[in-house]
Amino acid sequence: MKFAIQVNEGPYQHQASDTAFQFAKAAIENGHEIMRVFFYHDGVNNASSFTLPPQDDRHVVNNWASLDIKDADGNPELVVCVAAALRRGMLDESEATKNSIEGNNLHPAFRISGLGQLIEAGIQSDRLVVFGD
Amino acid sequence: MLHTVNKSSFERNSLQSCINIIDDTSVILFIEDGVINAANNSKSSMIADLAAQGRVFALQGDVEARGISSKLADNIKLVDYAGFVDLVVEHGTAVSWV
Amino acid sequence: MAITKKFMYLNRRSSFGTVYAIESLEVVLIAAAFEQDVSLAFIDDGVYQIVEGQNTDGIGMKNFSKTFHALGDYDINKLYISKESLEERGLSESDIMPLVYEDEDDDWAEKSSIKVVSNDELKAIMSEQDVCLSF
Numbered sequence: 001m002k003f004a005i006q007v008n009e010g011p012y013q014h015q016a017s018d019t020a021f022q023f024a025k026a027a028i029e030n031g032h033e034i035m036r037v038f039f040y041h042d043g044v045n046n047a048s049s050f051t052l053p054p055q056d057d058r059h060v061v062n063n064w065a066s067l068d069i070k071d072a073d074g075n076p077e078l079v080v081c082v083a084a085a086l087r088r089g090m091l092d093e094s095e096a097t098k099n100s101i102e103g104n105n106l107h108p109a110f111r112i113s114g115l116g117q118l119i120e121a122g123i124q125s126d127r128l129v130v131f132g133d
Numbered sequence: 134m135l136h137t138v139n140k141s142s143f144e145r146n147s148l149q150s151c152i153n154i155i156d157d158t159s160v161i162l163f164i165e166d167g168v169i170n171a172a173n174n175s176k177s178s179m180i181a182d183l184a185a186q187g188r189v190f191a192l193q194g195d196v197e198a199r200g201i202s203s204k205l206a207d208n209i210k211l212v213d214y215a216g217f218v219d220l221v222v223e224h225g226t227a228v229s230w231v
Numbered sequence: 232m233a234i235t236k237k238f239m240y241l242n243r244r245s246s247f248g249t250v251y252a253i254e255s256l257e258v259v260l261i262a263a264a265f266e267q268d269v270s271l272a273f274i275d276d277g278v279y280q281i282v283e284g285q286n287t288d289g290i291g292m293k294n295f296s297k298t299f300h301a302l303g304d305y306d307i308n309k310l311y312i313s314k315e316s317l318e319e320r321g322l323s324e325s326d327i328m329p330l331v332y333e334d335e336d337d338d339w340a341e342k343s344s345i346k347v348v349s350n351d352e353l354k355a356i357m358s359e360q361d362v363c364l365s366f
Contacts, residue, residue, distance in 0.1 A: 001222055003218075003221070006364065008231065008251075008366075015139075015165045015166075016139075016165070016231075019139075019164055019165060019192075022194070022214045023214055023217055023218065025214070026213070026214035026215045026217065026218050027218045029215070030215050030218055030219075032218065032222075040254065040258075041250055041251065041254055042250075083254075083257060084254060114261070115257060115258050115261040116261055116264070116265070118258060118261075118364075119238075119258070119261060119262050119265045119267070120265070122236065122238060122267075122361075122362040122364070123234050123236055123265065123267065123362075124234075127221050127222070127225075127226070127227055128227070128362050128363075128364070129137075129221055129227045129229070130227070130229040130231060130363070130364060130365045131229065131231075132139075132229060132231030132365060132366075133231055133249075134357070134358065146275065147243075150243065150274060150275055153315065153350045153353075154274075154350050154353045154354045154357055155354070156354050156355075156357070156358045159358075226360050226361060226362065226363055227363065228241070228357065228360075228363045228365070229363070229365040230243075230365065231243075231365045231366075
């Protein structure tokens with residue numbers, strides 16, 4: 001079955017992202033497809049390449065990256081909402097350049113896109129599951 | 134439908150709001166702090182009927198993490214994450230009471 | 232062929248204490264372009280999102296409540312408000328913003344988008360949904 005996931009909370013503050021990750025991992029291990037994970041609200045912070053947890057803790061960002069969720073063309077399907085991301089200081093190279101900001105922090109396993117990607121995920125998936133506060 | 138509840142009823146009214154509009158065939162899965170609702174406590178009567186009908190599940194990892202495995206109310210069914218996935222497959226639309 | 236699904240936007244929080252209300256509305260406005268069957272439910276403190284007379288001058292935040300008036304123009308005209316949630320909070324339909332749409336199947340007559348529904352009615356509406364986005 002084709003699943004889509006929405007993650008509404010950032011890493012470490014709330015369990016939502018951990019639960020969503022465990023759900024996605026179990027789905028893949030059981031032969032299902034995760035067609036897209038959409039990160040919204042503070043969930044955009046799950047994509048920060050600047051994340052440095054202590055060594056004895058799980059690495060939430062790397063966990064997501066390890067699932068290797070991509071479309072048929074190899075584009076990441078870990079999608080970060082652009083409006084929510086810019087508001088919270090989560091930038092890819094293109095947004096940083098466009099806004100004359102030095103540096104960028106979007107992990108390469110993720111991509112930034114619009115809210116339409118969430119609606120599209122709802123339309124194209126068999127099930128959409130929301131994880132939040 | 135599968136309704137997921139991730140808040141303790143001692144903190145928020147998510148479970149009550151879910152119960153208010155759950156239909157006769159849908160099931161509830163407690164995840165995260167929602168598993169506190171699966172423990173035998175002063176609010177257990179909220180879910181007793183649904184549990185007796187086999188319609189209340191709790192995520193085992195969250196139950197164990199909170200040290201309440203031995204305190205579960207009657208008729209609660211435990212599932213792991215793969216079981217969570219199966220519930221979503223079986224019960225159609227997933228409603229999160231976030 | 233284009234797929235049409237029933238999308239439910241479940242709103243359970245008031246407007247300004249957290250970001251969920253405004254970012255939910257942002258999704259709904261985008262969703263309008265996808266020509267899906269969209270419904271919004273306001274239950275619990277979510278009913279405060281569409282209460283008349285919100286004024287944010289004193290808190291330095293954007294008063295986005297006016298944006299709800301635009302929904303009718305985007306054919307989003309099914310706003311279900313929980314009757315029980317209103318009553319618990321000492322509110323009634325007269326406290327809710329008069330949100331309307333023009334019905335193209337009825338000579339563009341102006342009609343209310345607000346539908347105050349009981350838990351039993353909401354139960355039936357929820358049962359029909361294909362996708363539920365919670366905020």
